[in-house]
Amino acid sequence: MTIFDSHTHINDPAFTTDLPDVIKRAHAWGVKKMLVLAGDGASFGRLQQLWQLDNNIYGAAGCHPEDAVRFNTTELDELAQKFKFPQMKALGEIGLDYHCSVEPKIQQEVFQQQLELARELNVPVSIHNRDAFEDTYRILKAAHVGDFGAIMHSFNGDTSWSKKFLDLGMNLSFSGVATFKNAVEVREAFLATPLDRILVETDAPYLAPVPYRGQQNEPGFTRLTVEYLADLRQLSVEKFAKQTYQNTLKILRI
Ligand SMILES: [Zn+2]
Secondary structure, three states, X not given: OOEEEEEEOOOOHHHXXXXXXXXXHHHHXXXXXXXXXXXXXXXXXXXXXXXXXXXXXXXXEOOOHHHXXXXXXXXXXXXXXXXXXXXXXXXXXXXXXXXXXXXXXXXXXXXXXXXXXXXXXXXXXXXXXXXXXXXXXXXHHHOOHHHOOEEEOOOOOOHHHXXXXXXXXXXXXXXXHHHXXXXXXXXXXXXXXXXXXXXXXXXXXXXXXXXXXXXXXXXXXHHHHHHHHXXXXXXXXXXXXXXXXXXXXXXXXX
């Protein structure tokens, strides 16, 4: 079994005590590779430590919309510098979160600056969108993200939105949310997405899939989402795992 967890935060303090075990369990579940996203200096430091533990761990960094207020040109330069490490494969997570209290105008500006940086560096972006479909779509479209590649992390919209993002050349990543009872629209969108544009992820420590919903998530649980989604698609687990693994290698240029 080869599974790629395309979005996880095992650099989160929630994991500091049992990291080697978390990685071991992930391998036991067939999760061979993972992309770990860092949002600040401390989490980037922990990401670098992870590279010492396992060379199948890749990195991403970016300013999350919740932190947009502190972003400035110095931070933008520091972000660019992080991409000198060969393990760095994506810029993210970046995007818009209208659920949080940061002024949308500030979020949009920081989002756009980082999309420009991704274009300069020619790296794909991992996109966070919460309650901000219209503006996220408008900004991604204007940035021509298809040129450098983009992943909609933990896609949580309906089929009309999935089609629009797919038309921009994006990949859609599905998390444990797709296994939640009320996520009917997300499952419809999943079924309407071409197989070669689908990624899977945990977003650990958040969004644990059924039957662990509400508990601390970890990369190994990507397996449960893969099993659930393969079944929806009436594909073998191996085949679906392999396809999403290869899609992830392709978008991250590994
Ligand atoms: Zn995340």
